[in-house]
Amino acid sequence: MHVLQHLRDSASVTPSDLLFAALAGVTGVAGSYAVAGYTRRFVVAPIDAAVVRATPGSIVAFVIQNVGEEGHFLHIALSFAVATGLLAGAAIVGLSVGRRFGRDAMGVGLAGVLAWGLTVLITAEPLLAVGAAGPVAVFTAAGAAPLAPPEHDPSRRRALLSSASALAVLGASLGLGRLAPTDTTGGEAEAMDDEVAALMDAADARSLDISGDVPGLVSTFEEFYNVDIAEFDPELSPGDWSLTITGEVDEDLTVSFDDLTDRPVERRFVTLRCVGEDLNGRKLDNALWTGTPIKPLLEEVDPEGECGCAMLRAEDDYFVQFPIEALEDAFLAWGMNGRSLPRSHGHPVRVLVPGHWGETNVKWLDEIELLGEEMDGYWEQRGWHGTGPVNTVAKLWSESRLDDGAVEVAGHAYAGTRGIERVEVSTDGGESWRDADLSDPLPGDDVWRQWRHEFETDGVHDVVVRATDGEGTRQSQERSESFPSGATGWVSETVGE
Numbered sequence: 420m421h422v423l424q425h426l427r428d429s430a431s432v433t434p435s436d437l438l439f440a441a442l443a444g445v446t447g448v449a450g451s452y453a454v455a456g457y458t459r460r461f462v463v464a465p466i467d468a469a470v471v472r473a474t475p476g477s478i479v480a481f482v483i484q485n486v487g488e489e490g491h492f493l494h495i496a497l498s499f500a501v502a503t504g505l506l507a508g509a510a511i512v513g514l515s516v517g518r519r520f521g522r523d524a525m526g527v528g529l530a531g532v533l534a535w536g537l538t539v540l541i542t543a544e545p546l547l548a549v550g551a552a553g554p555v556a557v558f559t560a561a562g563a564a565p566l567a568p569p570e571h572d573p574s575r576r577r578a579l580l581s582s583a584s585a586l587a588v589l590g591a592s593l594g595l596g597r598l599a600p601t602d603t604t605g606g607e608a609e610a611m612d613d614e615v616a617a618l619m620d621a622a623d624a625r626s627l628d629i630s631g632d633v634p635g636l637v638s639t640f641e642e643f644y645n646v647d648i649a650e651f652d653p654e655l656s657p658g659d660w661s662l663t664i665t666g667e668v669d670e671d672l673t674v675s676f677d678d679l680t681d682r683p684v685e686r687r688f689v690t691l692r693c694v695g696e697d698l699n700g701r702k703l704d705n706a707l708w709t710g711t712p713i714k715p716l717l718e719e720v721d722p723e724g725e726c727g728c729a730m731l732r733a734e735d736d737y738f739v740q741f742p743i744e745a746l747e748d749a750f751l752a753w754g755m756n757g758r759s760l761p762r763s764h765g766h767p768v769r770v771l772v773p774g775h776w777g778e779t780n781v782k783w784l785d786e787i788e789l790l791g792e793e794m795d796g797y798w799e800q801r802g803w804h805g806t807g808p809v810n811t812v813a814k815l816w817s818e819s820r821l822d823d824g825a826v827e828v829a830g831h832a833y834a835g836t837r838g839i840e841r842v843e844v845s846t847d848g849g850e851s852w853r854d855a856d857l858s859d860p861l862p863g864d865d866v867w868r869q870w871r872h873e874f875e876t877d878g879v880h881d882v883v884v885r886a887t888d889g890e891g892t893r894q895s896q897e898r899s900e901s902f903p904s905g906a907t908g909w910v911s912e913t914v915g916e
């Protein structure tokens with residue numbers, strides 16, 4: 420007995436320690452969420468950013484091709500596991516030290532301080548770190564001190580009680596975290612200026628009357644797609660923000676948000692499409708953006724680099740390399756559909772490059788570096804070729820049976836700055852073609868158009884759609900995957916089943 424006791428006491432980690440450490444880790448993460456919400460102040464967020472930064476491009480490319488969209492879940496799950504493990508580690512250290520010195524209180528204190536210190540190191544939020552440290556200390560204490568008299572199988576009972584309490588902490592944290600304040604979210608309603616209001620009305624008037632689930636000519640905030648390398652968006656207020664133009668320039672130039680918005684204001688309709696989307700995917704949207712052209716800023720710094728190219732960098736460590744020539748037509752936007760730019764779309768300032776794939780439209784932009792020689796951007800390092808002009812596409816996004824019995828098929832078509840001239844529909848698998856109705860074009864050089872076609876039928880049809888761009892070139896029929904240069908082919912769907 421004596422020997423066993425001695426062995427147990429000197430073993431640094433017991434199975435019971437592991438259980439309580441796990442409870443401490445999980446509730447510590449939950450506690451951080453309770454006080455910080457799903458923001459960059461949550462202990463998982465900076466870990467996720469580091470995981471994204473550290474994952475080799477070849478692994479990212481592999482996951483995108485083999486797992487697809489759900490691949491995102493992998494780095495988030497890994498980041499949750501790392502955060503839980505670190506906080507559990509603090510509890511383990513506390514439990515073993517407390518036992519070694521026969522002083523539970525000291526162990527509990529140590530676990531709490533360690534958990535707090537780790538969380539501060541990760542989030543730089545000393546006050547909010549208490550949210551993580553508190554539960555770690557509590558469950559370390561539960562692991563150290565019996566809650567019930569020894570005659571009632573104490574370890575088992577204590578474990579059950581503590582697990583139930585941990586569940587309660589989890590539940591409460593989920594509720595609290597949802598209420599946690601997220602400042603500088605963007606997307607605030609502003610007094611819509613007359614020009615924006617008139618353009619929004621014009622877009623509304625030109626949108627076709629479509630029965631199915633197809634956005635109008637302007638996508639709402641809810642509809643507009645989102646692609647981010649990281650799970651947690653940067654939170655920048657206009658006051659924190661500035662843009663520096665540097666590198667191969669005469670002299671660096673830094674502009675504040677106020678400097679930028681004092682420049683000549685323009686409103687532009689611009690459509691975005693992600694190179695990574697499926698042929699008939701929905702990562703294609705249009706908005707009305709408020710901002711200022713980038714060209715005068717570039718002229719002020721007088722770029723000198725050999726390659727005629729620039730690297731755009733963002734607050735989330737995203738970067739895109741791009742020819743200055745294409746950048747000269749670009750636009751720095753701080754407003755979207757008459758509101759301030761929402762956080763998820765780059766608050767406070769993003770780039771919009773007409774006609775090029777979505778990835779060039781850098782959100783949370785903070786630096787433009789004029790380069791001496793070409794370098795790969797974030798996605799190019801991962802095998803994509805997504806900085807060039809978009810492919811032409813006609814989407815088939817809805818089919819509906821109308822009240823009069825006819826079938827309506829509809830969607831959008833987009834060809835970047837080439838514009839859309841025509842959309843054709845076949846209801847017999849490509850044997851014969853009819854012109855679809857097209858929405859009147861929106862003002863702007865880089866906008867999509869809606870199309871709609873109605874036909875009478877009782878049967879099943881292979882419906883195929885194809886677009887012709889403004890230069891008279893028909894959408895390529897040859898099928899290819901989105902990786903690495905964007906999906907090609909004609910969308911076809913079986914309709915009327």
Ligand SMILES: Nc1nc2c(c(=O)[nH]1)N[C@H]1C(S)=C(S)[C@@H](COP(=O)(O)O)O[C@H]1N2
Pocket residue numbers: 643644645646647648649691692693694733734735737763764765776777778779780781782783784
């Ligand atoms: N800073 C930053 N900018 C970014 C991205 C990003 O992850 N970080 N994603 C890019 C990609 S791949 C696309 S398709 C568009 C999507 O813009 P949205 O989320 O506003 O629709 O933003 C681009 N700009």
Ligand SMILES: [Mo]
Pocket residue numbers: 646692693694695777778
């Ligand atoms: Mo993208």
